[in-house]
Structure formats: structure tokens, C-alpha cells
Amino acid sequence: MIKMNTVIGLMALLLWCSTIHAQQNVYINQVGYQTDQVKKVLTNYQAEKFEVIDVNSGTVAYQGVFELRTTDDECSGMTIYEGDFSELKASGEYLIRVQSPLNSGITSYVFPINNNVYTDVLNKANKALFLQRCGMPIEEKYAGLYARKTCHTDDCYYHPNCELEGQKNMIGGWHDAGDYGKYTAPGSVTIGLLYTSYELNKAQWQSDKWNTPESGNGIPDILDEIRYELEWLFKMQRADGAVYEKVHTKDYVQFIMPSEGDVPQFIYEVSSTATADFAAIMAQSARIYQEVDEAFAQRCKAAAIKSYSYLEKHPEVFPEGGFKNPADTKAGGYSDAYDKDERIWAAAELYLATGKKKYLKDFNELNKIFNSQFSEAGWINPSALGFYSLLLADDKHLNNIQAELKEGLKSYLDHHLEIAKKDGFGIGMQANDYTWGSNGTVLFKAINFIMADYVMNDKESGVLASRHLDYILGQNPNDICYVTGVGSRRILHLHHAPSVADLVSEPIPGIMTGGPNKYRNDAALKAIFSEDTPPARVFIDNLESYSSNENTIYTNAALQLVATYLNGR
Ligand code: 9MR
Ligand code: ZN
Numbered sequence: 295m296i297k298m299n300t301v302i303g304l305m306a307l308l309l310w311c312s313t314i315h316a317q318q319n320v321y322i323n324q325v326g327y328q329t330d331q332v333k334k335v336l337t338n339y340q341a342e343k344f345e346v347i348d349v350n351s352g353t354v355a356y357q358g359v360f361e362l363r364t365t366d367d368e369c370s371g372m373t374i375y376e377g378d379f380s381e382l383k384a385s386g387e388y389l390i391r392v393q394s395p396l397n398s399g400i401t402s403y404v405f406p407i408n409n410n411v412y413t414d415v416l417n418k419a420n421k422a423l424f425l426q427r428c429g430m431p432i433e434e435k436y437a438g439l440y441a442r443k444t445c446h447t448d449d450c451y452y453h454p455n456c457e458l459e460g461q462k463n464m465i466g467g468w469h470d471a472g473d474y475g476k477y478t479a480p481g482s483v484t485i486g487l488l489y490t491s492y493e494l495n496k497a498q499w500q501s502d503k504w505n506t507p508e509s510g511n512g513i514p515d516i517l518d519e520i521r522y523e524l525e526w527l528f529k530m531q532r533a534d535g536a537v538y539e540k541v542h543t544k545d546y547v548q549f550i551m552p553s554e555g556d557v558p559q560f561i562y563e564v565s566s567t568a569t570a571d572f573a574a575i576m577a578q579s580a581r582i583y584q585e586v587d588e589a590f591a592q593r594c595k596a597a598a599i600k601s602y603s604y605l606e607k608h609p610e611v612f613p614e615g616g617f618k619n620p621a622d623t624k625a626g627g628y629s630d631a632y633d634k635d636e637r638i639w640a641a642a643e644l645y646l647a648t649g650k651k652k653y654l655k656d657f658n659e660l661n662k663i664f665n666s667q668f669s670e671a672g673w674i675n676p677s678a679l680g681f682y683s684l685l686l687a688d689d690k691h692l693n694n695i696q697a698e699l700k701e702g703l704k705s706y707l708d709h710h711l712e713i714a715k716k717d718g719f720g721i722g723m724q725a726n727d728y729t730w731g732s733n734g735t736v737l738f739k740a741i742n743f744i745m746a747d748y749v750m751n752d753k754e755s756g757v758l759a760s761r762h763l764d765y766i767l768g769q770n771p772n773d774i775c776y777v778t779g780v781g782s783r784r785i786l787h788l789h790h791a792p793s794v795a796d797l798v799s800e801p802i803p804g805i806m807t808g809g810p811n812k813y814r815n816d817a818a819l820k821a822i823f824s825e826d827t828p829p830a831r832v833f834i835d836n837l838e839s840y841s842s843n844e845n846t847i848y849t850n851a852a853l854q855l856v857a858t859y860l861n862g863r
Contacts, residue, residue, distance in 0.1 A: 320392055320402035321719070324768035324781035326411035328863055332757045333407075335377045335390050336363070336719065336769060339400060343393040344377045348386050349404055356382040360392075367718030368725055370771035371828030374718040382407065403768070403782035412861040415767075415780045418804025419854050423519055424506050425792070425802055426847055428476060428526075428552065429465035436506055439798050445552030446474065446559060450541050455563040455613075455620050462561060464541045467526030472790035472844040474552050475542035475626040478530050478568035479636070479673045482575040484848040485520050486639070486679040487671065489578055490741070491855035492516060493686050494748060498858050513586055524579055524594070527572060531597060535604030536564035537572040539617045545624045549794035549837070565617040566605065570636035571676060573601035577643035578683065595647055602644050602653075605637060628673060634663055635677040642680030646687055654691065657684075666695075666702035670738035672731075673848060678742065685749050703746045707755050710739065719770060719830075720761045725812065728829035730841050733776050733809030734849030736762050740856045748859075756863075763856050766806065771830045777853065779803020787837045789844040794837055805845045806853045809833060815841035 321336040335344060337360065346356040356379050363376040379390075390402040425432060425440050434441035449461035467476045468484070492499045492514075499516045503509055508518035530538045539562045547555050576598035583591040616631030638660040645653035657680070664677055671678040684692055685699050710722030717723060722743075727735050740762035747756035761769075768775040768783070775781025778788055778801040785807050786800060793801035812829035814820045818839040823832045833842045 318397075318400050319773045320390055320400060321769045321771075321773055322390065322402045322405055323764040324403050324405055324775045324783065325415055325777075326406035326408065327764075328411055328760070328860060329383050329385065329407060329409045330863065331380070331760050331860070333378065333380045333382065334720065334761070334764070334769070335379060335402065337375050337377075337392055337400075338372045339375070339392060339394065339397075340373075341375055341392040341394040341400075344379075345391045345393065346379050346382055346388050347391055347401075349389055350387055355384065355386070355388060363720075364716065364718040367828075368716075369723060369728065369828060369830040370718045371831065372718055372771060376720075385409070405782075410862050412763075412857040415777060415804060416854065416857050416861060418779050419777075419806075419850055419857070420504055420516070420519070420804070421506075422802055422804040422850065423468065423847065423854075424504070426468040427522055428467055428469050428474070433507075440792075440796065440802055442551055442792065442796070443553035448558070450559045450561050453560040453562050453620065453623070456538070456561060457563075462529070464526070464529055464559070464561060466529070467523050468847050469552065470626070471846040472788065472793075472840065473542075473546050473626065474791065475540055476526065477540040477542075477626065477628055477673075478527065478537055479539075479571045479628060479630070479676075480846065480848050481523055481527060482571035483671065483673050483676050483679065484851045485523060485575050486578065486676060487741070487848060487851035487855055488516060488520060489582055490679065490682045490686075491851075491858050492582065493683075494744070494855070495858050498862065517583070517586060520579075521590070524576075527575070528593075528597060530568070531572060531601060532564055535569070535600035535602075536608075536612075537569040537601060539563060539565045539568050540626065540628070542623075542625045544622055546626075547791070549791050551792060551795045554795070560623075562620075562623075563613060563617065565630075566608065566610075566612045566633040567616065567630045567636045569601050569605055570633055570640040573598045573605065573640040574636070574643040574676070574680065576601065577640070577647035580647045581643075598640075598644060598647060602640055605640065630674050634660055635675045638664060639676045639680035642684050646683055646689075658695075661695075666698040668702050668706040668742050670735055671741060671852075672734060672738055678738075682741075682745055685745065700750055703742065703750065704752075706742055707746045707752065707758075710743070711754065711758065714758055714761070719765055721765050722758065722762070723830070725829045728810045728812045728832065730811050730813065730815055731808050731846065731849060732811060732830075733766060733806055734846070734852055736765055736809070737806075737849065737852035737856050741852060744856065744859050759856065760860050763860055766853070771828070772810070772833050774833075774835065776807050776809060778805045778807070785835050785843070787835050787843065789837055789840045804850075806850055807835075808840075808842055808844050808846070808849070811842045813841070818842075 360375040363374040385408040392400045450464040452458040504515035580595035641657040740759040743755045743759040775784040788801040810833040
């Protein structure tokens with residue numbers, strides 16, 4: 295009798311173990327940890343202890359214990375145990391073995407610890423931005439396997455909503471995302487983020503050796519890359535200073551190389567959001583290029599002032615209600631009915647570029663709405679970009695504003711520290727943050743923490759920022775590194791037309807995907823996940839899932855900024 299019970303008991307245990315086994319995960323940053331970084335290991339397995347094993351010597355380098363972190367985590371739906379191995383600082387390659395009374399064989403992916411652990415992902419991300427270039431041949435000597443022919447050199451038609459006829463040369467710039475549209479707002483925000491990174495980590499952005507066509511010209515390659523987009527942005531400005539919304543086909547093309555398919559592209563009407571973003575980024579360019587190419591800086595400044603003057607004469611949102619795709623157009627909406635956040639960015643940058651008080655007055659007036667409160671930067675709200683520039687400026691007229699902005703940053707940080715304390719994966723995300731492009735949101739938050747770390751030397755903030763990068767690089771409920779070409783379990787089926795249409799097995803490396811999207815805005819997500827799936831789980835590495843698995847240039851710029859800041863620290 296007893297024997298029988300034991301057998302049944304054992305069988306039940308085996309069954310239970312195998313069910314659990316299917317869900318056992320050891321969550322780490324697959325790309326690795328900086329030497330002095332806070333290092334966490336998470337698991338959804340009821341484990342007690344762990345060992346960090348040096349895989350080259352086969353020895354135990356560190357032993358630690360797990361503590362229960364959360365049960366029924368709001369965003370992942372999981373119960374999570376957390377271990378800390380921050381004390382392990384020796385460079386090397388490791389894996390983590392999880393121990394429990396029931397099973398001690400579960401291990402993590404192999405990961406490195408060293409002092410420039412993000413150099414590889416950064417090099418790849420920088421090259422990935424070059425590979426978004428439109429309107430020039432991407433030669434093999436720069437692109438290797440990803441070489442491709444020239445794309446989109448035909449003149450574009452004015453869409454009837456421009457109230458103009460004819461065609462215009464719109465060659466150049468970066469493709470926005472996995473599709474081939476080019477938009478003023480997202481393009482400007484991308485540059486704004488890259489400039490912020492440039493200002494924070496100038497020494498790390500000096501390379502003139504990216505092996506791009508401008509390498510070796512004496513100008514940092516990041517600035518050359520940015521200029522490629524700026525030259526296109528100039529074409530987006532109308533003679534009176536207003537700026538067109540976007541250049542795109544009426545509908546998305548299929549997964550074809552950008553040089554294929556003979557589909558006409560259109561220029562869409564001007565908008566106040568595009569005009570203000572343009573003014574902001576041209577003013578910032580004038581400031582940054584001052585030391586690099588004075589004549590170019592002047593050109594940028596003149597363009598910025600012209601667009602700003604147009605905005606002054608047109609204080610209301612235009613077109614009325616914000617840009618919306620006309621009835622004949624499906625591709626890439628980026629509709630934005632609110633332009634004060636773009637206008638405040640423009641006012642901040644115009645002031646910094648010209649030193650003229652009237653722009654500062656405009657900023658202060660608009661800041662009565664924003665109250666120096668930070669939100670996540672992005673195409674829909676770039677106000678934080680203006681705040682960053684003001685915070686980083688050396689100007690005694692800004693003392694009061696800077697003090698206010700620091701307070702805003704502190705309250706943003708305190709709020710997020712509270713959220714992160716409760717979150718299963720230790721980040722400042724809540725259920726409502728997991729919408730289209732949530733990985734971008736994760737890193738835009740990290741940028742605010744980085745700013746607090748930088749301007750207020752707030753250590754806790756720096757740690758929180760690095761936890762956000764850990765999440766992106768593998769320490770997340772999907773146990774996947776959300777960036778192509780790096781990490782052990784990484785994105786393979788990115789919704790990125792050139793990566794799909796080329797004959798290379800993996801997508802172009804160094805590209806971060808969109809991330810979990812609780813609204814399931816595509817058929818692939820709807821087919822797999824139900825409405826009540828925990829929000830941080832609603833993700834699939836599938837070509838068809840454009841609302842969870844597509845990249846954009848501005849979210850990749852956030853990756854470039856965060857990884858640059860944390861690298862080498
Ligand atoms: O990232 C954008 C997301 O926030 C919007 O909800 C969505 C719908 O307007 O559009 C996303 O942007 C896509 C753009 O419209 C077209 N290129 C690809 C972009 C990323 O998926
Ligand atoms: Zn193109």
C-alpha cells in the first residue's frame with residue numbers, strides 16, 4: 295500500500311516537475327554586465343540558491359541566494375525570485391546554475407562580464423542606422439552582406455492635400471522603420487536623441503572609422519550620419535518655412551528590397567508638429583555643428599529661424615486637428631493632434647542656438663503647461679529633448695529653469711523607483727505602458743534616469759537605467775534579447791522589409807524590436823494572445839507582427855544613447 299502510494303507520489307512529482315520544467319527560465323542580460331554594474335538574476339522557478347560558473351575554467355566564481363521578489367506580477371503574471379551577484383567583478387564568461395531541493399540542473403545562457411560589454415551592440419546599431427539610408431547605393435565595402443542597390447530616387451508627387459501640383463526631388467534621409475516611409479517628426483526625434491547622447495558622452499562618439507563613406511573625413515561619423523538625414527530634412531521645408539509631414543507610398547509595399555517595386559511616393563501636407571520638430575532639430579544642429587562646420591551650422595540656423603517664424607504666425611495646430619492620413623492613404627499615420635510639446639522643444643533649441651531672449655520667453659510661457667514635468671521622449675512628445683538640452687547648457691540665465699527641471703526630474707525618478715520596486719523585472723513600467731513600441735518606452739524612461747544620474751549624480755538612478763537595459767537585452771518575461779544580432783536567444787524574424795527580402799538568414803544586426811503590445815494591433819498577436827494575457831507577454835518574434843516586432847530609428851537611437859552611457863562605466 296505504502297509502496298503504491300510512493301509510486302503514485304513519485305509519478306505525480308515527475309509530472310509536476312515536467313510541467314514546471316516547460317516554464318523554467320533563468321532571466322539575465324544576455325549581452326552581459328559591466329564590471330561595476332548592479333547584476334541581478336531572476337527566475338520564475340522556486341529556487342533557493344545559485345552559482346555563477348566561470349565557463350572557461352569550470353569553477354564556481356560566486357554563490358548567492360534567491361529571494362522572492364513578486365507573486366502574480368502585474369505586467370508578467372509571474373512569480374519571480376531574485377538573486378544578486380553584483381560582487382562578482384572579474385572579467386570573464388559565465389553562466390548561472392540554479393539550485394533547489396528538486397532540481398539543480400537549470401542554467402542560464404552564457405554571458406560576459408567586462409568593462410565594455412556593450413561595444414559590440416553599439417557598433418552594430420551604428421551600422422544599422424547607416425543601413426537605413428535611402429537614395430544611395432549601399433556598397434559592399436561598407437555593408438558586407440547587407441549591400442543593396444540605390445532606392446527611391448524618383449521624384450515624389452505632391453499629394454493633393456499639399457494643394458500643389460507636380461513633383462519634387464526628395465532623395466536621401468533614413469527609412470523610418472521596417473517600411474520605407476520617411477517622416478519629419480520621427481527623423482527629428484532620432485537626431486535629437488543622438489545629439490543628447492553626443493553631448494553626454496562626447497569622447498565616445500569621436501570615431502571617424504565606422505567604415506561608412508564619410509569615414510576619415512575628419513568629422514565624427516555619428517555627425518556625418520546625422521547630416522545625411524539633415525540634408526533630406528532641408529528638402530522637407532517649404533519656401534515659407536512650413537514643413538511637410540512625410541514622404542511615403544500610399545499603402546505599405548510588401549517585403550521587397552527598397553530598390554524593387556515601382557510604387558510612386560508622395561509628399562504629404564505641412565503640419566505644425568513637423569514644422570516645430572524641424573525648427574528644433576535645425577537649431578540644435580546649428581549649435582552642435584558650430585565647432586565642426588560653421589557654414590553648415592549657419593544654414594541650419596537660418597532654416598530653424600524661418601520655420602520658427604512660420605510657427606509664430608500660425609499659433610494654432612495645423613492642419614486643423616493635426617495631420618491625418620487622407621482617405622486614399624494607409625501607410626504610417628503618426629497622427630498627432632497636439633503641438634505644444636513640439637513647440638516647447640523648438641523654443642528651447644532656438645534660444646540655445648541664438649541666445650535671443652524672446653525664445654526663452656516663449657519657452658517659459660509654454661512651460662506653464664508642462665511645469666518642468668518629464669515624460670518619455672518620442673515622436674509624439676519630444677518635450678523632454680528640450681529639457682535635456684537646457685539641463686546640459688552652461689548658461690547663467692538658465693539657473694532658475696535648471697533648478698526647476700531638476701525638481702521635475704527628481705519627482706519623475708521617485709515615482710518610477712516606486713513602480714520599479716514592485717515590478718517583477720525591476721523596471722519602471724506599468725501595465726498601461728505596454729503599448730505599441732513599448733521597448734522604446736522602456737529606454738525613453740531609462741534616458742530620464744540617465745539624465746538624473748548625470749545632472750544630479752543620483753546613483754540609484756544610474757542603477758535603475760541599467761536595469762532597463764538588462765530588460766531589453768534578455769531579462770524580461772519573454773526571455774529574449776530584443777535586439778537583433780546579439781545575445782543567445784535573439785530576434786530572428788524582425789518585421790523589417792530589407793531584412794526579410796535580402797537573402798541573409800538573420801536580420802540586420804543591432805536593431806531593437808518594438809516590444810510587447812497589450813493592444814494586439816495586428817492579426818498575428820490576436821491569433822496567439824488573448825485579451826487577458828499579461829501585457830509584458832504580448833510579443834511574438836514573427837514577421838507578421840508589425841505592432842510588436844518592428845523596429846524604428848528613434849527607438850534604436852534610444853538604444854544607442856543608453857548603451858553608450860552605460861558602456862565603459
Ligand atoms: O510607433 C508608432 C506607434 O506608436 C503608433 O501607434 C503606430 C500607429 O500609428 O505607428 C507606429 O509607427 C509605425 C509607423 O506608423 C510606420 N512605420 C513603422 C512604425 C513602427 O511600427
Ligand atoms: Zn529608400
